[in-house]
Amino acid sequence: MSAAIAITVFAVSYVFIATEKLPKMAVALAGAAIVLAVGVVGSEDAFYSRDTGVDWDVIFLLLGMMIIVSVLRRTGVFEYLAIWAAKRAKGSPLRIMILLVLITAVASAFLDNVTTVLLIAPVTMLVCDRLDIKPVPFLIAEVLASNIGGAATLIGDPPNIVIGSRAGLSFNDFLLNMAPIVAIELVVFALVLPWLFRGSFTVDPRRVADVMALNEREAIQDSRLLIKAGAVLAAVLVAFAGHSLLQVEPSVVALLGAGVLVLLSRTKPEQYLAGVEWETLLFFAGLFVMIGALVKTGVIGDLAKLAADATGGNALLAVMLILGVSALLSGVIDNIPYVATMSPLVLALANDIPDPGHSEALWWSLALGADFGGNMTAVGASANVVMLGIAARSGTPISFWEFTKKGAVVTVITVLVAAPYLWLRYFVFS
Structure with missing residues (x-):
């Protein structure tokens, strides 16, 4: 009876989340x-069980990074980078697109997409307005790049945070295993843009x-704050990379970084809390x-037993099945709830593979299926919406x-x- 209730509640909730008939947080x-x-x-x-409760590491990692980015946003550094890219591209729309795509992808690897x-x-819309060209292709290209680039690290895409927490994978694990394929994917993506x-x-x-006349330095609104925020963000990323040596969870690092930056910047609560997506955290x-x-x-x-029986214990078949199904389903529904649902299933499957x-x-x-699959439709990833x-x-x-x-x-x-x-990587040269 309890299982039937759990399934019914989850299935009905999922339908409402996927169709966006009601706010997904509610x-x-x-x-x-x-x-x-x-x-x-x-x-x-x-509230207290790691297996059946709220994953507080995920919640507080997101909260800490949201506060850091909220303060960083006030410096104007992202606007600076976009104008700089446009000028370095000499006003060529294709080169501007490629540069903005690369900036977006790299930024998405270290900030959430x-x-x-x-x-x-x-x-982007400012630059396109100056060039009198349609911004839609540029906006689509950037959000596609953000979902690809965000796959490179633990903190780049919310599904990765869930996977890292459930599987016990560190920032370095993601960097070593995901960044190489993401770099290859970005090269391929840049080649198909034209x-x-x-x-x-x-x-x-x-x-x-007109574009060449823009002064990117005017975009920097607070250079002293930029130095402080940049130093804190760099320290947080170093701590993420040294997670295994420091024995400090990424969630703790993010919260410490947020606290230090708030103190150094003397930012008012209404300013740094304005950038926190409370609906996402409660969701x-x-x-x-x-x-x-x-x-x-x-x-x-x-479900794990059924999946294991379907693949006959063949690890390669299971990997390819997860990749394809994840890409397909993450394109139809938001990849965050999909990964949160699949993580316990994959954990059970992984435990049966010696x-x-x-x-x-x-x-x-x-991770690859969910992150890349999020590009398939307009509702596949939060960044798309x-x-x-x-x-x-x-x-x-x-x-x-x-x-x-396009997606x-x-x-x-x-x-x-x-x-x-x-x-x-994992079956031929492992």
């Missing part, structure tokens, strides 16, 4: 409230002069409780199908490149 919290109210899980399960999109989009957005790079030479909390109910009632364990290299490959296939909102407010709306026509192609390409990488 749906997640309502679902969590129901499984708590009927006794499927108790407070001990929901939603924040990067929020910061880079307004300046074909993918053909017809979007015609510009009036007189407009080029995660509710989702973890609902998934915990599925774990406690044995639903996840049963070779540690093969079992770890399951996690990388989940944010970018479409920015475009609509600016008077240049991007339709669901306009985005999906689906990029998803297919990136998954096809990722598959041989997983096979060669």
Whole structure:
């Protein structure tokens, strides 16, 4: 009976989350409230258990990074980088797109991709306005790049944070295993840009002069704050990289960094808290409780057994199956709830595979499939939804199908490149 309730609550909640008929935070919290109210899980399960409760490491890592980025945003450094890229490209629309794509991808690896999109989009539209060209291709290219680049590190994309916490994978683990394939994917993505957005790079030479007249230094609003924020962010990233030596969890590092930066910058609470996405944090909390109910009632364990039987214990088949299914499903529904749901299932599968290299490959296939699959449709990743909102407010709306026509192609390409990488690295040369 408890399992049936857990499944029903989760399935109904998932439908509302996927269709966006109701705010996803409200749906997640309502679902969590129901499984708590009927006794499927108790407070001990929901708030104190690592297996069935809220993953506080994920919540506080996101909170700390949101505060750091909120302070960094006030310096104008992202606007500086965008204008600098446009000028270095000599006003060429294609070169501007490639540079902005690379900046977006690199920034998304060390900041979350939603924040990067929020910061880079307004300046992109400024540059496109000066060149009198349509911003839509540039905005689409940037959000696709943010989802690719965000896959490179533990903190780049929210699904990675969930995977890292569930699988016990460190910042360095992600950097060593994900960054190489992301670098390859970005090269491939840059090469297909002229074909993918053909017809979007015609510009009036007189407009080029307007862009070259922009002064990127004027974008920096507070150079002293930039120095402080840059130093703190660098220290946080170093601590992430030295996580295994320092024996300090990334969530603790992010919170310490946020606290130090708030003190150094003397930023007012209403300023640094304005950048915290409370809805996202509460959404995660509710989702973890609902998934915990599925774990406690044995639903996840049963699904893992079915998956193991379907693959016959073949690790390579399991890796490729997870990669393909993750890419497909993450394109239809938001990749955050998908990964949060799949993590316990993959953990159960990984525990049944004796070779540690093969079992770890399951996690990388989940991360690659979910991160790259998020590009497939306009609702596949949070960054996509944010970018479409920015475009609509600016008077240049991007339709669901306009985005999906480009995103689906990029998803297919990136998954096809990722598959041989997983096979060669973890099964041929392991």
